[in-house]
Amino acid sequence: MPLEATSMNSQTFDPTxxxxxxxxxxxxxxxxALDGVSFSVRRGEVHALVGENGAGKSTLMKILSGAYQADQGVITFDGRAVAFPTPSQMIGLGIAVIYQEFAQAPHLTVAENIFLHRLPRTRFGLIDWKQAANYAKRFMDRLGFTVDPLARVDRLSVAQRQMVEIARALSRNARLIVLDEPSAVLGDNELQKLFTTIRSLQEEGVSFIYISHRLKEVFDISQTVTVLRDGKVVNSTATSEMTTDDLIRSMVGRSIGDYFPARNPRFGADVLKIxxxxxxxVLKEISLNLRGGEIVGICGLAGAGRSELLRAIIGADAIDRGRIELHGKALVIDKPRKAIALGIGFAPEDRKTDGLFLSQSVSFNITISRLRDVLSGFWLNLAHERKTAQDLAARLxxxxxxxxxxxxxxxxxxxxxxxxxxxxxxxxxVLxxxxxxxxVDVGAKREIYDLLVDLTEHNGLAILMVSSDLPEVIGMCDRILVMCEGRITAELAKADATEEEIMKYATVH
Amino acid sequence: MSDISTMQPQSSMQKLSASVFKASGLLWVFLGLCVVAALLSPAFLNPANLMNVFRQVALYGIVSVGMTFVILTKGIDLSVGSILGVCAVSAALLLTGGWSPWLAVVVVLLIGAGLGAVNGIGVAVGRVPPFIMTLGMMVMARGLALTLANGQPIGLKEAAASFAWLGRGAMLGVPVPVWIFAVVAAIAIFVLRYTPFGRQIYAVGSNEEAAHLSGISVNLVNFYVYVISGFLAALTALIFVSRLTVGEPTAGTGIELEAIAITVIGGTSLFGGEGGIFGTIIGAAILAVLANIMNLVGISPFTQQIVKGAIIVGAVLYEMQRKRK
Structure with missing residues (x-):
């Protein structure tokens, strides 16, 4: 028996x-969900895990974290087989998963969050706050972030909170850290800081699994990339041997042609003038104009005032001063209801918390913005409402x-x-x-791009688009406005826009 | 085109029957309860007893319809019992003061709606959490009722005769309060289902921020539901006074808890945006039949409370389990 076990080990176990x-x-x-997936992470590497929504990434990570039990398969961590992993066992082994929604106690301090269950004690068994603060500071310093260890976590920026999560992982001696869509909540310069931290931890021998929809990041940070599709591994190679096209093709299972739809814009008159x-x-002396049929992009780092500008235009946030003209007529828009009545639509950044009524039906969500179109007299005409919703659902x-x-x-x-x-x-x-x-996953992204382009070309809609995804802005927009600290610092024509150029203006002071 | 037009009535009927069906799980519980009641006590099916049960359903049901509106917006109204008390005392004072019953009814309804409006302003404009606002109103309104009545029940005396119809009358053999409840429930179902206001109630309850960004006047919706709740508490007060021929300052004490229980048992989510009046009607019927059986079998009122409390928790537990699936 022992003989057999060692021979098996020598076959499957790779010490690197x-x-x-x-x-x-x-x-x-x-x-x-998963069909015979084999997935290995080298010591000290950043291993990107990509795939469309539903490809099996989260299931695989839940098995790794011990939240789910696999039906079949073997997990070996650091040379030892893990038989029936539980979450606490996996944490004990040194595996930490950092989810998009942080598992933090927002009203507690940085130190408390880092050492949540293991705060250092004095010899009387009371919590040793001084020691806790010291330790916490040491961990944050190691990550290159100076944060008051006694500051409440909900007062920190998202990037800092993410670092608190990583510090917690390190405080538990994590040797493999899973980052699930870390960039979803970060601005571009914060992302660069995160990358710096990742690289320095890599040198200390920490390994990472990096999950992201943004392929650019995959190329920037990872050494190996594994693509999952329909619960199977379709590709696992050195990142340097892949191109964006290769990656998309293996994720989607087909070539989706050009990543962005071709534009054939015809611009009308100014629709919106600010x-x-x-x-x-938050907003300082912002002026812009938007023509019918045009897509104008707004770039900038998180906190530059991009979303705030959109909210100000639709009257969700009050403005102190300034003029908004729609079709050449000056207007006061002090609440979203007015903006909607005037023909300004708004698709907020956070669909779930600001955009949708999740517990309601598709038709409820579609028609709520203008119920008077589905009335017969004073009453809702449910049949007509349904038909209206069906038509829009089919069209989109x-x-x-x-x-x-x-x-x-x-x-x-x-x-x-x-x-x-x-x-x-x-x-x-105006949208x-x-x-x-x-x-949104890659295939569906393309559908949304197609839809936006179609709306400008066939309906003459004017679109103002805020995005942190620079290739997306460059690929989609006819003009690009760059914001920094509440001001518009540049207006770039499509032809002149490069990521470097945009970043230059996004970081001027 | 023709196939679409023939499809329309059917699809809206389907939708209607779907929501009835959703409440029908409860309907079976209710029918089961009735069978058990009939087996345990032959007196249950006695027409006089059934009328009593119906009257009970009507009284609690009317308040619970208001509560359902409030809870659908993710609010809560703890003050309905006290508003009922103020309205009961007011009605008695006005009637003994020689006011015409019609005018007294109108004024009392306005008082209820007015107190509800204060709740509404506090919640919508003042941003006071509904729990706190209506808790404050619960205490204040009870104090007001006791002050107005000088702490004593006010008998209607000779005015009682002219005011008897509302609480004790009957039409086609059915008690008037039951008719009133039927009308209130029918209007409520219609409003929630077929009016923009009803839609907006669900929208505000599901996601206030999204409702605001979708152009809904969140403040107005929040305001109106408390007005409706106060109005229906006043309507219940009028029936109380008419039945008992006395305006008691303590009338309606604890009815807010009954109404919340009925609404929740009826499947309306305390997190807002889900549920409706069908469930509330059945919820009221379940609690009324349950109380009736326990009375008939001679279970002590103390034990009854234990059972009632357990059922409320059980109903929510069941709902949570169902959702998790």
Missing amino acids: MILQMAGIAKSFPGVR SNINRGK RIKTPDVDARVGNLSGGNQQKCVIAKQLHAKCD LVDEPTRG
Whole structure:
């Protein structure tokens, strides 16, 4: 027996690997989520894990964290087979998963969050706050972040909170850290800081699994990339041997042609004209114009005032000073209701918290923006409402069993389409979209791009698009405005826009 | 085109029947309860007893309809019992003061709606959490009722006769309060289902920020639901006074908890945006039949409370389990 065991080990165990998952299978009723996945992470590498939504990434990570049990397969961590992993066992081994939604106690301090269950004690058994603060500071310093260890976590920026999560992982001696979509909540310069931290930890021998929809980051940070599709590994190679096209092709399973749709824009007259808008320290002397049929992008780092500008235009936030003209007429827009009535639609950055009624049906979500179009006299005409919603769902190719399905059950891309459908139902001719493809997988991204382009070309809509995804802005927009600290610092024509140029103006002071 | 037009009535009927069906799980519980009641005590099916049960359903049901509106917006109204008390005392004072019953009814309804409006302003404009606002109103309004009545029940005396119809009358053999409840419930179902206001209630309850960004006047919706709740508490007060021929300052004490229980048992989510009046009607019926059986079998009122409390928790537990699936 022992002989057999060693021979097996010598076959499967590779000492250069910190983690080896072999032949992992997991089924849920009706779905084969993972089908014989083998996935290994080398010591000290950043290993990117990509795939469309539903490809099996989160299931695989849940098995790794011990949240799910695999039906089949072997997990070997640091040369030892892990038989029946539980979450606490995996943490003990040195595996930490940092989710998009941080598992933090927002009202507690940095130190308390880092040492949540293991705060240092004095010899009387009381919590030793001084020691806790010292330790916490040491961990944060190691990450290159100076933060008051006694500051409340909810007072920190998102980037700092992410570092608190990483510090917590390190305080538990994590040797493999899983970052699930870390960039979703970060601005570009914060992301660069995160990368710096990752690289320095890599040198200390910490390994990373990096999950992201943004392929640029995959190329920037990872040494190896594994692509999952329909619960199987379709590709696992050195990142340097891959191109963006290769990656997309293996993720989607087909070539999706050009990543961005071809534009054939015809610009009409100015639809929206904004002059010298100010709001506290957030927006300073903002002026811009938007023509019918045009897509104008707004770039900038997180906190530059991009979303705040959109909110000011639709009257969700009050402005101190400035002029808004729609079709040449000066208007006061002091609440979103007015903006909608005037034909300005808004698809907010956070679909779930600001854009949708998740527990309600697709048709409810679409028609709520303008119920008077589905009235007969004073009463809602439910049949007419349904028909209206069905037409829009068909036109936007919203994939849903029917318009009575709950919006909360749809995928991210289809939810985004519902948000846009709601604006179209309200008959907008200006559409403000904030991060339209955040958290949307590659195939669905292209559909949203097609939709936006179609709306400008066939309906003459004017679109103002905020996005942190620079290739997306460059690929989609006719003009690009760059914001920094509440000001517009540059206007770039499509032809002149490069990522470097945009970043230059996004960081001028 | 023709196939679409033939499809329309059907699809809206389907939708309607779907929401009835959703409440029908509860309907079976209710029918089961009735069978058990009939087996345990032959007196249950006695027409006089059934009328009593119906009257009970009507009284609690009317307040619970208001509560359902409030809870659908993710609010809560703890003050309905005290508003009921103020309205009961006011009605008695006005009637004994020689006011015409019609005018007294109108004024009392306005008082209820007015107190509800104060709640509404506090919640919508003042941003006071509904729990706190209506808790404050619960205490204040009870104090007001006791002050107005000088702490004593006010008998209607000779005015009682002219005011008897509302609480004790019957039409086609059915008690008037039951008719009133039927009308209130029908209007409420219609409003929630077929009016923009009803839609907006669900929208505000599901996601206030999204409702605001979708152009809904969140403040107005929040305001109106408390007005409706106060109005329906006043309507219940009028029936109380008419039945008992006395305006008691302590009338309605604890009815807010009954109404919340009924609404929750009826499947309306305390997190807002989900549920409706069908469930509330059945919820009221379940609690009324349950109380009736326990009375008939001679279970002590103390034990009854224990059972009632357990059922409320059980109903929510069941709902949570169902959702998790």
